[in-house]
Amino acid sequence: MHLSIITCLPRLLESPFNDSILKRAQQKNLATVEIIDLRDYATGKHLSVDDYAFGGGAGMVLMIEPIDRCITDLKTKRKYDEVIYMSPDGDLFNQAMANELSLKKNLILLCGHYKGVDERVREHLVTREISIGDYVLSGGELAAAVVADAVIRLLPGVLNDETSALSDSFQDGLVAPPVYTRPAEYKGWKVPEVLLSGDHTKIEDWKHEKALERTRKRRPGLMVD
Numbered sequence: 028m029h030l031s032i033i034t035c036l037p038r039l040l041e042s043p044f045n046d047s048i049l050k051r052a053q054q055k056n057l058a059t060v061e062i063i064d065l066r067d068y069a070t071g072k073h074l075s076v077d078d079y080a081f082g083g084g085a086g087m088v089l090m091i092e093p094i095d096r097c098i099t100d101l102k103t104k105r106k107y108d109e110v111i112y113m114s115p116d117g118d119l120f121n122q123a124m125a126n127e128l129s130l131k132k133n134l135i136l137l138c139g140h141y142k143g144v145d146e147r148v149r150e151h152l153v154t155r156e157i158s159i160g161d162y163v164l165s166g167g168e169l170a171a172a173v174v175a176d177a178v179i180r181l182l183p184g185v186l187n188d189e190t191s192a193l194s195d196s197f198q199d200g201l202v203a204p205p206v207y208t209r210p211a212e213y214k215g216w217k218v219p220e221v222l223l224s225g226d227h228t229k230i231e232d233w234k235h236e237k238a239l240e241r242t243r244k245r246r247p248g249l250m251v252d
């Protein structure tokens with residue numbers, strides 16, 4: 028999978044892709060992440076990428092011209108499955124969407140800033156809009172990093188033990204069961220006996236029961252009858 032992330036603040040995206048699982052995914056060539064500075068596509072004396080909103084109010088708005096030039100240039104190099112605009116009023120991101128996006132080959136993630144992008148970008152250049160939650164961030168960069176992380180970790184071979192993505196919360200409509208590690212007893216607080224029993228059937232039953240119990244309690248909306 029190739030991700031092209033367009034931003035006017037590229038430094039904001041330096042660290043998320045240079046550590047841990049996302050770094051390893053790139054080293055193994057399972058994913059490539061390209062951070063594109065929108066300013067490289069700016070024209071004019073001041074190389075600006077934003078301007079005041081027509082009609083006043085709002086704040087600065089990202090201009091359509093550099094965004095269009097940037098997307099057009101990217102499209103000469105690859106065929107993209109989606110051009111995704113990160114926006115607080117987009118479709119709410121969830122595990123099902125992460126699963127779906129993980130099957131795509133090339134994606135553009137466009138990060139808005141200030142008061143967002145010229146509406147014509149959304150009307151004509153973007154194929155889809157994603158929000159990571161009902162709150163407003165200063166820009167789409169952190170949201171794009173969240174989506175990239177959730178998607179890349181699902182690519183085959185990225186996680187050491189592939190079954191660990193399958194046992195994630197939400198993958199089967201349930202949140203994950205509790206997990207424990209050594210010591211088996213700490214300050215008198217004990218690990219459930221069954222986990223030390225070595226009986227794998229019993230352990231799997233226990234995990235499923237706990238996942239159900241936890242989902243009922245914490246995320247009843249996930250339960251499907």
Ligand code: ADE
Pocket residue numbers: 113114115139157158159160161162163164165166167170
């Ligand atoms: N940009 C600003 N806020 C956002 C959000 N909640 N989700 C996606 N992109 C955003």
